[in-house]
Amino acid sequence: MSHVAVEVRDALKVYQSPGGGTVTAVDHVSLAIADGEFFALLGPSGCGKSTLLRMLAGFERPTAGEILIHGRVMGATPPYQRPVNMVFQSYALFPHLTVRQNVAFGLEMARRPAAEIRARVDEALAMVRLPDVADRKPGQLSGGQQQRVALARALVNRPEVLLLDEPLGALDLKLRKEMQLELKALQKQVGITFVYVTHDQEEALSMSDRIAVMDRGRLLQVDAPAVVYERPTCRFVADFIGEANFLEGTVTALGADFGTVAVDGADLALAGLPQGGLTVGQRVTYSVRPEKILARTAPPAPAPAVNCVPAEVEDVAYIGSDTRIVVRVGPRLALSVWEQNDLSTLDPDAYFSRGERVWLTWRAANALLLGA
Amino acid sequence: MTDARHAPGRGLRLYALLAYAYLYGPIAILVVYSFNQSKFGVAWTGFTLEWYAALWDDRFVREAARNTLIVAAASTALSTVIGTAAAVGLQRYRFPARRLTEASLYVPVVIPEVVMGIAMLAFFAQAFAWLNDALGFGWRLGLATITIAHVAFSVPFVTLTVRARLAGFDRRLEEAAMDLGADEWRTFTRVTLPLILPGVVAGALLAFTLSLDDYIITLFTAGPGSTTLPLRVYAMLRQAVTPKVNALSTLWVAVVFAALLLAQWVGRPPRAVAA
Amino acid sequence: MLQTIRERDDLKGLLLVGPIAFWLGLFLLVPLALMVVVSFADRGTYGDVVYRFSLDNYRALAAPEYARILGRSVEVAFWTTAMCMAAGYPLAYFIALSPPRRRWLLLFLVLVPFWTNFLIRIYAWMIILRSKGVLAAFLGAVGLLPGPAEAWFARIQLYTPGAVLVGMVYEFLPFMVLPLYASLEKLDLSLLDAAADLGARPWRAFARVTLPLSLPGIVAGSVLVFVPAMGMFVVPDLMGGAQTVLIGNLVNNQFLKARDWPLGAAASMVMLVLTLGVTLLYTRVFGSGEELVA
Numbered sequence: 034m035s036h037v038a039v040e041v042r043d044a045l046k047v048y049q050s051p052g053g054g055t056v057t058a059v060d061h062v063s064l065a066i067a068d069g070e071f072f073a074l075l076g077p078s079g080c081g082k083s084t085l086l087r088m089l090a091g092f093e094r095p096t097a098g099e100i101l102i103h104g105r106v107m108g109a110t111p112p113y114q115r116p117v118n119m120v121f122q123s124y125a126l127f128p129h130l131t132v133r134q135n136v137a138f139g140l141e142m143a144r145r146p147a148a149e150i151r152a153r154v155d156e157a158l159a160m161v162r163l164p165d166v167a168d169r170k171p172g173q174l175s176g177g178q179q180q181r182v183a184l185a186r187a188l189v190n191r192p193e194v195l196l197l198d199e200p201l202g203a204l205d206l207k208l209r210k211e212m213q214l215e216l217k218a219l220q221k222q223v224g225i226t227f228v229y230v231t232h233d234q235e236e237a238l239s240m241s242d243r244i245a246v247m248d249r250g251r252l253l254q255v256d257a258p259a260v261v262y263e264r265p266t267c268r269f270v271a272d273f274i275g276e277a278n279f280l281e282g283t284v285t286a287l288g289a290d291f292g293t294v295a296v297d298g299a300d301l302a303l304a305g306l307p308q309g310g311l312t313v314g315q316r317v318t319y320s321v322r323p324e325k326i327l328a329r330t331a332p333p334a335p336a337p338a339v340n341c342v343p344a345e346v347e348d349v350a351y352i353g354s355d356t357r358i359v360v361r362v363g364p365r366l367a368l369s370v371w372e373q374n375d376l377s378t379l380d381p382d383a384y385f386s387r388g389e390r391v392w393l394t395w396r397a398a399n400a401l402l403l404g405a
Numbered sequence: 406m407t408d409a410r411h412a413p414g415r416g417l418r419l420y421a422l423l424a425y426a427y428l429y430g431p432i433a434i435l436v437v438y439s440f441n442q443s444k445f446g447v448a449w450t451g452f453t454l455e456w457y458a459a460l461w462d463d464r465f466v467r468e469a470a471r472n473t474l475i476v477a478a479a480s481t482a483l484s485t486v487i488g489t490a491a492a493v494g495l496q497r498y499r500f501p502a503r504r505l506t507e508a509s510l511y512v513p514v515v516i517p518e519v520v521m522g523i524a525m526l527a528f529f530a531q532a533f534a535w536l537n538d539a540l541g542f543g544w545r546l547g548l549a550t551i552t553i554a555h556v557a558f559s560v561p562f563v564t565l566t567v568r569a570r571l572a573g574f575d576r577r578l579e580e581a582a583m584d585l586g587a588d589e590w591r592t593f594t595r596v597t598l599p600l601i602l603p604g605v606v607a608g609a610l611l612a613f614t615l616s617l618d619d620y621i622i623t624l625f626t627a628g629p630g631s632t633t634l635p636l637r638v639y640a641m642l643r644q645a646v647t648p649k650v651n652a653l654s655t656l657w658v659a660v661v662f663a664a665l666l667l668a669q670w671v672g673r674p675p676r677a678v679a680a
Numbered sequence: 681m682l683q684t685i686r687e688r689d690d691l692k693g694l695l696l697v698g699p700i701a702f703w704l705g706l707f708l709l710v711p712l713a714l715m716v717v718v719s720f721a722d723r724g725t726y727g728d729v730v731y732r733f734s735l736d737n738y739r740a741l742a743a744p745e746y747a748r749i750l751g752r753s754v755e756v757a758f759w760t761t762a763m764c765m766a767a768g769y770p771l772a773y774f775i776a777l778s779p780p781r782r783r784w785l786l787l788f789l790v791l792v793p794f795w796t797n798f799l800i801r802i803y804a805w806m807i808i809l810r811s812k813g814v815l816a817a818f819l820g821a822v823g824l825l826p827g828p829a830e831a832w833f834a835r836i837q838l839y840t841p842g843a844v845l846v847g848m849v850y851e852f853l854p855f856m857v858l859p860l861y862a863s864l865e866k867l868d869l870s871l872l873d874a875a876a877d878l879g880a881r882p883w884r885a886f887a888r889v890t891l892p893l894s895l896p897g898i899v900a901g902s903v904l905v906f907v908p909a910m911g912m913f914v915v916p917d918l919m920g921g922a923q924t925v926l927i928g929n930l931v932n933n934q935f936l937k938a939r940d941w942p943l944g945a946a947a948s949m950v951m952l953v954l955t956l957g958v959t960l961l962y963t964r965v966f967g968s969g970e971e972l973v974a
Contacts, residue, residue, distance in 0.1 A: 092580055112583040113592075119584045125577035129599045138595075142586035190585065413777040421774040421786075424767065428793045431804035431850070434814055438807065447817040491700035498693025506697055509704045512712075515903070515959055517911020519928050520715070520948045521708065523935045527718055527729075527945070528711035557707040560700055618797050620914060625935070638799045642806070642918055651807075654800040661795045665788075 037104070038194055038226040039066040039089060044098035046084050046250075058084040059095070060250035066194075066228060066243075071220050073237040074230045076247035077273065082230045085247070086196050089228060091115045103193055113142070118187035119196040123203050124179050126171035132158070132182050133167040139190040157189035160219070177208050184219070194226045201236065213240055234274045238262065246270050268403045271320055278326075278368045279403070280319040284311055291397065293339075294319045297366035302339035303400035311402075318403045323369040325399040328358065328391045339397050344368070346389040358385050360393065368393065432658060439651035456652035466653065469637035476548055476623075476633060477616040480555035484612040487556070488563025489605050493597075495564070496571045510561040518558075522625035525554050529626065546628030554626040559615045563608035570604025610664065719945035727939035737946035746930070750950065753927040756841075756916075757909035760848040764856040764905045765898065767849065772860035772897070773890075776867065787861060794854040802918050805847050809838040809919070839921030847915040852908065856901040863897030864890070899966050903959050910955045927951050 046059040059081045066072045074082040087093045088100060091112035100107045102116060118139065127135050136157055140150045158164050161181035171179055180200060187195055200216075201209045217240045220227050231237050237244045238258040245255045246269075254266045265271035268279060282296035293300045294317060301319055311317070333341060344360035347367065355371045362368060370393065376383055385391065413421070439457070443450040460466055494500075495507060513521065526546075533544045578600065582592040598605070620635035627636060634653075641650050719737055722730040740746070775786045793801065808814045816833065819825035825833060836842035867890060875885035913928030927947060934944025 090580075090584055092583075111588070112580070113586045113588050117584075119581070121577050121581055123577070125575065125581040127578060127581070127596055127600075138582070138587070139585035142591065186581075186585070412779075413774045417770060417774045417777070420770050424771045424774075425789060427850075428790065428853070431801065431808060432793055432796065434808060435800065435804045447812065447814055487699045487703060490696045494693045494696025498690070498696070500690040500693035500697070502701065503693070503697070506701045506704075509701075509709060512704070512708055515907055515956065516712070517907055517928070517951060517955060519911040519913060519931055520712070520952055523931060523941075523944060523948055524711035524715040525707065526935060527941060528707070528714050531714065531729075553707055557703060560703060564700065614795050618795070620797075620799055621911075635797060635799055638797065638803075639914070639918075642799065642803055650803055654796070654803060657800055658796050662792070665792060665795060 036068045037065050038068045038070065038102065039064075039072075039228065040099075040101040040104075041065075041085070041089075042099040042101070044085070044088060044095045044100065046081070046088065046093060047096045057250050059088070061098070062247075062250075062252045063098075064245060064252060064255055066226060068226055069224050071217065071227045071240060071242045072229065073241035073244045074228065074247060075234060075237040075244050075274075076232065078232055079249075080247040081250040082232075082247050083198060086119075086198055086228060086230045089194070090117055090119050090196050116193040117196055118190050118192035119198065120183045120187050120200045122198045122200070124171075124183040124200075126179055126182055126186070128171055131168050131170055132163070132174070135171065135182060136167075136186045136189050138186065143190070153189050154185075157185040160188070160222075161185045176204055177212065180204060180212060184216075188219075188223060188225070192225065194228060197227060197229045199230055199232070201233075202231075209236075216240065238274070246273065248273070265401070265403065268318060268320070271401070271403060275322060276369065277320045277322050280321075280366065280368075282317060282319050284313050284315045284317055287311060287313055292402075294402070297363040299342055299362060299366070301342075301400065302397040303402060304397040306402065319400060320403050321368075321395055321400045323357070323371040324355075324373075326368065326370045326393050326395045328360065328370050328372055328385070328393055330385075330389065330391055332392045333394055337394055340393075340395050340400075342393045344391055344393055346385050346387055346391055349385050349387060351384065356384055360391060362393075432654075435651050436655045436658065439648060439655040441648065444648060456648040457656075459647075460649050460652045460656075463649065465632070466634075466637055466649075469632050469634045472548060472631055473617060473634040476551050476555060477613050479552045480559060480616045481609055481613040483552070483556045484560040484563045485605060485609040488560045488608060488612070489567050489601075491560075492564045492567035492571055496568055510564055513558040513561055518621040521558060522554075522622040525550075525557070525622065526625040546626060547631045550626045550628070551623055551631060551633065554622050555612075555616045555619060558619075558622060559612040562611045562615065563605075566608035566611060567601060567604045570601045570607075574600065614661070614664070715945050715948060718942055719949045721942045721945075723940050723942050727941075729941050734942075737942045738950075740943060741946055741950060746947075749925055749930055750927055750954075752924075753910060753951075754954065756844065756848065756924075756926060757906050759845055760852060760909040761856075761902050761905045763845065763849045764853050765902065768853055768856035768860055768901065769898075772857045772864055775857075775861050776864035783865070787858075790854050790857050798851055799914070801850060802847055802915060805843070805850060806838055806919060809836060809843050809846065811837055813838070838919060841920060841924050844916050844920040844924050847919045848909055848912065851912075851915065852905045855904040855908075859900035859904065860894060860897040863894045863900075867893055895966055899963055902962060906958060906962075907955050910951060 041062055041064050044059055044062045046057070048056045048058055050056045062081075062085060074085060076082045084093060088095055089102075091107065091110060091114075094109065107115060127138070130138070133154055136154045137150050140153060145153075154167075155164070158167060161184050163178060163181050163185065166174060166178060166182075171182065174182065180203075183200070197216075201212050204212060213236060216227075229237075229241065238261075241258060243255060243257055244261050246253045246261060248269050254261060254270050256264075261270060262274055265274065271277045272279070280294075280296040280301070282294040282301070284292060285295045285300060286293045287306070290306060291302065291304050292306055292311070293302050295301075296319060303319065328344075332343075342362050344362045346358055347361045348359040350357045351374075353374070355373055358370050358372065360368050360370055372385070374384075440452050440454070441449055442453045442455070491506070495503065529546060529550050533542075533546075536542050537544055574597075578596055579592050582596040583589070587595060618635070620639060623633050623636060624639075627633065632640075634657075638650065638653065641647065641653075717731070718729055720733055720735070722732050722734050722736065724730045741750075771790070775783055775790075778786055806813075810816070816825060816837070819829045819833060834840070836846055871889050871893070872885050875889045876882075880888060911928045911931075913926060913932045916924040916926050916929055917932075927950070931944045931948045931951065934940045934947060938944075
């Protein structure tokens with residue numbers, strides 16, 4: 034098991050709430066993170082991802098369950114004796130120390146010789162491309178620079194696992210995109226396991242090897258980004274990552290790897306049935322993502338075998354790259370559809386308009402059945 | 406609240422000018438007269454340093470000054486340590502009797518000094534009577550009792566000052582230190598203490614000045630041979646008027662000014678840290 | 681598990697707070713409790729305290745001459761508070777309206793005189809208000825004394841009740857300015873703009889917006905002035921002459937001169953109940969009800 038960097042075994046964290054009740058922040062979570070993996074903990078605020086991270090760091094002790102780092106049970110090991118380091122949300126740089134002193138802090142605590150500290154701090158600052166600000170105080174740096182110092186301060190200790198708590202949350206959008214790429218490259222370079230907490234699904238998708246999606250303390254799905262997006266195992270995951278249409282319906286036909294669901298009078302098809310006994314007549318949620326639906330102003334010819342639905346455009350939003358439209362299929366059935374804008378025309382007739390008649394098509398393989 | 410349109414009007418500015426004149430006029434008069442040759446009159450009769458020389462020759466003043474400094478230094482040291490520890494404890498931890506401790510911090514604010522003074526006098530007299538009887542001690546009022554009393558009324562101010570500083574403290578900085586391998590003691594000395602130091606220094610200066618300034622409680626807790634400067638000044642005021650008091654006052658004001666400038670320099674706020 | 685973590689914190693908290701609790705408990709709360717006990721005790725023949733329950737001390741304090749002293753003390757403390765408020769409010773308002781960079785200096789300048797010893801401040805006023813002092817010399821030089829200023833000067837010259845009030849106001853003014861400034865500084869000026877926008881003239885805006893919002897400062901400042909003014913005996917001692925005996929002087933005399941500790945303790949209890957009562961009443965009435973003023 035030497036290639037498992039972090040193992041969480043049935044971790045539970047219960048807080049006493051001020052009112053006297055209890056709040057379960059982390060609800061029996063188990064997971065294993067491989068050595069060298071870029072692992073994201075994704076979920077809305079309050080889902081328990083930060084608490085889980087803080088348990089890895091040693092700031093919180095699990096109410097029950099165990100945490101192992103490279104096979105060693107952490108138990109009551111205090112933060113200062115754990116082989117992990119953390120990049121804090123809004124950085125927590127020591128305002129009274131210079132950048133160099135900040136980065137050197139961990140090595141000084143480990144009582145490394147002065148010459149080694151000097152060399153390693155220089156190396157770390159070079160790695161985050163900040164060699165010239167060593168003698169400044171954190172307050173004199175920009176947000177992006179502070180972010181890099183925080184990174185250098187953690188990485189200089191060569192931790193076995195680097196914990197990152199929404200490290201890019203305080204940066205503006207453009208800088209955040211830049212830093213995402215840089216962080217990813219840095220992780221490949223140093224080869225350290227990264228555990229990365231974020232509520233930004235795009236960030237998680239673009240950077241991680243695997244994503245763990247959490248909600249209300251529970252771990253819902255742990256998979257590679259494409260799997261999490263294309264094969265969500267529950268409605269929450271499908272909804273939280275990307276957008277999806279959810280249609281309540283009844284199973285009308287079942288084949289080996291093919292089925293149909295009646296939704297509001299229309300028979301919708303899907304391929305790739307979930308495991309487990311589905312029966313005809315069962316109530317299910319049928320899901321299809323808006324960008325996977327094609328909308329055309331004329332009926333397709335020849336008509337496809339499945340999933341060709343006439344509809345009326347109810348609302349149109351032009352957002353530059355796409356046009357996002359809401360179409361009505363039946364009295365209780367409306368779908369969100371995204372059409373890429375592949376024409377550079379200003380002609381208003383080239384886009385969809387309200388009240389227009391459209392035909393929607395999508396492939397059966399692009400639809401999913403979800404549990405509640 | 407700042408805004409050019411709401412800048413103080415002319416009437417208010419004139420008032421403020423008069424108010425500052427009122428605050429500083431009496432002190433300026435003291436200082437000026439400390440250099441006046443005339444012993445009794447109001448008229449200026451010439452510049453002299455004679456009163457300063459007379460002050461220096463006054464054995465009682467020198468001894469009182471020494472006592473004052475001993476008491477102030479000792480009570481400041483004790484107040485600062487006890488008060489800072491209490492501020493950290495009250496800010497960070499819950500424990501039994503926390504409310505009561507917190508409430509007792511406000512006792513010196515809401516109880517007139519004279520009441521505290523007589524209460525301490527009665528307490529020390531009673532306690533010493535018993536202890537000296539029972540154990541054969543020879544304890545009596547003196548510099549030690551003054552110091553104990555000064556700590557009792559100044560330590561809450563240290564705690565409240567340090568606590569105000571701790572209230573704005575980002576706990577993540579301590580977590581960061583621990584994450585980087587600092588145990589709790591080193592986290593305190595390397596991160597917490599340097600960051601709350603302005604509050605601690607301000608608290609210490611407050612305690613020091615309160616001790617220097619105190620007359621009332623000192624009056625009740627002093628014994629023979631432990632006369633402090635305020636007690637001495639009071640005695641001088643009750644006796645004949647002498648410009649020696651002006652000279653002493655001027656020196657005092659000068660020392661306070663210097664101390665405040667120093668405090669201002671030490672306690673200057675650290676550069677703001679973004680986010 | 682939760683329980684053990686909490687207990688560890690309990691221990692740390694107690695270790696940190698123990699010393700102050702010990703100190704304040706033993707040297708402040710126990711003595712005050714002792715004072716309560718002594719106030720119900722008897723005076724022995726040689727000025728010692730005989731611990732025998734009696735209400736004699738409180739009965740003695742009901743005598744008209746003591747009641748007069750008490751009344752005068754409340755009166756002086758009240759006027760000191762009122763005058764500090766009248767003088768301090770505009771000053772605090774001025775500082776709060778000044779540009780932020782200058783504000784700190786202006787506040788600092790209010791505090792500096794306060795840091796000089798309070799006996800020195802009294803002494804400064806003694807040499808100003810003496811019958812042949814600085815003020816008399818100044819009034820003489822401008823031809824008002826002898827002349828129109830005579831009656832006015834007679835009311836505030838040294839060793840009169842007026843002089844006591846002058847000295848008290850000078851002593852306690854910073855206690856008023858500081859909390860007033862603290863609450864005025866927080867005032868959001870856009871509220872005044874909003875009031876103006878809604879048709880309030882500056883004075884109305886002040887009365888309906890600024891004043892109610894500065895109430896916490898008014899309450900805190902009043903308490904901080906009233907409490908020490910009630911107990912003050914040094915100013916009346918040095919500036920008031922024989923006519924101005926306040927309750928502080930009474931307590932002081934019983935303890936250090938007459939050596940009737942039980943009577944002094946009872947007088948101090950009356951003073952304490954009075955100050956705490958006024959403080960409590962004041963904070964109750966004004967502290968929680970901003971609407972009372974609006």
